[in-house]
Amino acid sequence: xxxxxxxxxxxxxxxxxxxxRYPKISAEQTWNMFISDNWLIxxxxxxxxxxxxxxxxxxxxxxxxxxxxxxxxVSTSVYRFDTAFVPIFIGKIGTLTGDVYIDENLxxxxxxxxxxxxxxYNYSIPAVPGPNFALQPLPFFPxxxxxxxxxxxxxxxxxxxxxxxxxxxNGGTGLTITLNTxxxxxxxxxxxxxxxxxxxRGNNVLVVGSTVAEVWTQVGGTENYRRVQSFNIDYGVxxxxxxxxxxxxxxxxxxxxxxxxxxFVTDGSSTKIISTDGIDHLLDEIQFxxxxxxxxxxxDGHLFYQLTFYNPADNLTLIYDFTTSLFxxxxxxxLNYHPxxxxxxxxxxxxxxxxxxxxxxQMDTTLLTYDYSTDPASVGFEIPRIRICKTIRKKNADxxxxxxxxxxxxxxxxxxxxxTGARVDMSISKNDGQSFGSVVSRELNPSGLYRNQLRFWRMxxxxxxxxxxxxxxxxxxxxxxxxxxxx
Numbered sequence: 288x289x290x291x292x293x294x295x296x297x298x299x300x301x302x303x304x305x306x307x308r309y310p311k312i313s314a315e316q317t318w319n320m321f322i323s324d325n326w327l328i329x330x331x332x333x334x335x336x337x338x339x340x341x342x343x344x345x346x347x348x349x350x351x352x353x354x355x356x357x358x359x360x361v362s363t364s365v366y367r368f369d370t371a372f373v374p375i376f377i378g379k380i381g382t383l384t385g386d387v388y389i390d391e392n393l394x395x396x397x398x399x400x401x402x403x404x405x406x407x408y409n410y411s412i413p414a415v416p417g418p419n420f421a422l423q424p425l426p427f428f429p430x431x432x433x434x435x436x437x438x439x440x441x442x443x444x445x446x447x448x449x450x451x452x453x454x455x456x457n458g459g460t461g462l463t464i465t466l467n468t469x470x471x472x473x474x475x476x477x478x479x480x481x482x483x484x485x486x487x488r489g490n491n492v493l494v495v496g497s498t499v500a501e502v503w504t505q506v507g508g509t510e511n512y513r514r515v516q517s518f519n520i521d522y523g524v525x526x527x528x529x530x531x532x533x534x535x536x537x538x539x540x541x542x543x544x545x546x547x548x549x550x551f552v553t554d555g556s557s558t559k560i561i562s563t564d565g566i567d568h569l570l571d572e573i574q575f576x577x578x579x580x581x582x583x584x585x586x587d588g589h590l591f592y593q594l595t596f597y598n599p600a601d602n603l604t605l606i607y608d609f610t611t612s613l614f615x616x617x618x619x620x621x622l623n624y625h626p627x628x629x630x631x632x633x634x635x636x637x638x639x640x641x642x643x644x645x646x647x648x649q650m651d652t653t654l655l656t657y658d659y660s661t662d663p664a665s666v667g668f669e670i671p672r673i674r675i676c677k678t679i680r681k682k683n684a685d686x687x688x689x690x691x692x693x694x695x696x697x698x699x700x701x702x703x704x705x706x707t708g709a710r711v712d713m714s715i716s717k718n719d720g721q722s723f724g725s726v727v728s729r730e731l732n733p734s735g736l737y738r739n740q741l742r743f744w745r746m747x748x749x750x751x752x753x754x755x756x757x758x759x760x761x762x763x764x765x766x767x768x769x770x771x772x773x774x
Contacts, residue, residue, distance in 0.1 A: 293690055293772035298754055299677045300694050300769045301327045303613035304605070306565040313565065314720025314753055318616045318673040320764075321608055323587065327766040330606070330617060331586055332654035332670055333627075335661050336638065337372040340364070340645030347387035348629040348640040348647070351397060354410045357633050358397060360387045361645035365399065365408065365420065368647070370634055377408055378420030386528040386580055386628070390434040392458040398423075398439050400432040405441070407462050421462040427452065431481045431527060435492055436505055439464055440482040442494075442527075450478035453494055455511055468511040474519045475499040480527050485555035486534050491515070493555060495530065498523040498543040502555050520558055522551050529581040529594060538583070538592050538607075540576065547571050550594070550607065561607060566614055574600045584630045584637055587652055593617065595624050597642055620657045620668035655702060655763055666705045672758040678719060679771060680751035687773045689715075689746035692754060694769025696739045698731050699762040707733070709760030711741055717749040731760070 299315075301322055307313040319330045339345075343362035350357055357368040362383055366374040380387070382401045391397040395411035405423040412419035427449070431442035438455040451471045456464040472479045477496030485491040490505040492512070500520035503512045522541035524530055525548045530539035538561075541551035548570045550562040562570065573579075575598035583592055590609040596602070604617040604625040617625040627639035627650065637650045646659075658667030681687060698709050709731040714723040729741050746752070754771075758764045 293774040296679055296771050296773055298679065298692060298694065298769040298771050300674060300756065300766050301325060302674065302676060303608075303611075304566070304615055305563065305613075305677075308564055308568050310720035313678065314675055314716070315677055316616060316673070316675045318618060318622070319670050320672050320674065321589065321591075321606070321615050322611055322613060323589070327674065327764075329652065329655065329670060329672060329763050330615070331637075331650045331652045332656050332658070332667070333639070333648040333650045334654050334658040334667070335646050336649050337368065337374060337647045338645065338661060339366055339374050339647065343645035344384055345628050345640030345642060345645060345647075346385065346401075347389050347399070348631045348638065349389035349391075349397070350631040350633045351391055351410070353391065353393070354395070354397075356410075357631055357638065357647070358389060358399075358408070359640055359647060360389075360399065360401075361640070365406075367410075372647070377414075378406070378418075380404070380406055381422075388431050388433075390432050390439070392434050392437070392439065394458045394460055396458045396462075396464070398432045398434075398464070400429045400441070402430055402444055403428055405429045405432065405464075407464060409460075409462055411460075412462070419462070423464060427454070430478075431483070433483050433492075435482075435484045436490065438467060440484075440492060442481045443479050445478045445480075445497075447478075451476065453479035453482050468509075470494075470503070470512055472496055472499065472501060473514055474501055477523065481524060481530055483530065483532055483537060486532055486536060488555050491555055493537060493553070495539070496523045497525075500524075500553070518556065520553060522546075522549075522558070525576045526579045529579050531581050531583045531592060533583040533585075533590060538581070540570070540579065540581070540594065548573065548576060561612070563614070566605070569603070569605075573603070574598065580628050580642070582627070582630045582639075584632070584650075586637065586650075593625065593627065593630075595627070595642070597624050618671060620671060622671055655699070656705070656761055664704055666702070666761065669759060669761060672764060674756045674758075674766075675720070676754045676756070678751050678753050679773070684750055686748055686750050688748050689752060690772035690774060691742060691744050692746065692769060692771040693740060693742045695767040696731070696741060697763075697765040698739070698760060699764075701760070701762050705761035709758075709762060709764075712757040712759065713741075713743050714755045715746055716753040716755065717747075717751070719751060720753050723753075723755050726757075 428444035656667030
């Protein structure tokens with residue numbers, strides 16, 4: 288019921304990760320949800336499509352556009368997947384763990400780099416009599432590979448004798464590649480860790496070290512590439528595996544000799560730091576930044592950059608939505624890091640390879656659970672969806688009573704074979720997010736009665752308070768902002 292002379296205050300149920308350096312500044316967080324058209328909805332679930340190996344580590348996933356198949360690396364093994372998703376063994380690489388980098392040229396050659404060696408798979412050569420997969424004897428330790436204007440471009444691992452060099456290699460019709468030209472970082476003494484083509488800038492590539500990045504342009508002839516001397520970036524990459532490119536820009540976890548890690552975006556002509564004070568503080572506390580991975584993917588008109596730190600000491604996944612310029616948390620069903628490592632868009636669907644085991648999963652917002660089974664009848668686990676709202680306090684810090692809190696919510700239809708019933712748990716903090724009190728639950732309407740208006744009453748007195756909401760169920764949730772009465 289409404290209280291006379293109560294003041295209505297908006298509660299931003301629809302919100303993102305805008306937490307501050309300390310909880311007193313802001314404790315706002317959103318887990319496994321994001322904002323679409325000013326409503327809060329569920330982030331994508333996933334379903335296992337193929338178990339490549341019962342154990343192991345998913346290390347790389349690549350969509351061969353020209354070949355029409357997926358290439359996956361699990362532990363030391365390389366597999367090919369056609370549309371039936373039956374794994375076809377291709378060959379072995381020499382390392383067991385860590386990200387691998389994959390790209391292809393126009394001659395049916397796919398190059399795989401694992402930080403120590405490069406390998407060529409030529410899918411135009413029949414496996415029998417074969418072979419169609421071979422190690423490349425390079426005079427350096429390749430740390431990265433990308434294809435650009437007929438060349439495979441290689442970064443150089445710090446373990447290489449002359450790690451300041453990067454290389455352009457010619458492809459061929461068989462299982463070999465040959466050196467064309469060799470270059471070096473010029474702005475600072477550094478290792479040329481990554482060479483990546485700049486999206487939408489034809490002849491330009493970005494060469495990234497640990498403290499600096501340079502733009503180079505292809506000029507042809509014996510010189511081949513030349514550095515753009517009017518522009519460089521005074522940030523290198525903290526972890527190579529966090530570098531990802533989309534159709535417009537390159538994003539990575541960046542650092543230099545004077546600054547701690549931050550999230551950084553460039554299109555090759557301008558730069559932008561996208562992390563907030565709270566996110567930067569969170570990144571400062573990462574103990575093992577090298578044990579990380581990131582990728583871009585597009586879903587429902589939103590472009591996401593997903594960054595994961597998978598060491599148990601860090602155990603964190605962040606999402607940056609470039610469409611709304613907002614951060615969110617993602618996780619597995621136990622609120623540990625999200626298992627996705629590499630994403631590929633194949634056959635009109637989005638797939639990822641798992642960090643935790645040798646399987647490939649489909650990922651989509653129409654999938655409303657985390658399902659680790661290939662059985663079509665399997666239901667999977669609930670996605671933990673949490674929203675911690677903005678702190679509510681009076682400008683003069685006066686004490687007040689908290690009356691009614693209400694917001695509008697819709698839950699979707701429960702999938703077949705899934706348990707019925709859905710609820711929302713609400714708890715509040717009166718100490719600026721340091722701890723939350725007892726939980727009050729509200730059961731939602733049964734299937735068929737989708738729309739709900741939830742109401743919570745009599746939440747006591749406070750100088751400030753924060754509302755936390757947790758959504759339980761095997762269906763979608765769509766939430767609007769709410770209203771709280773204080774007096």
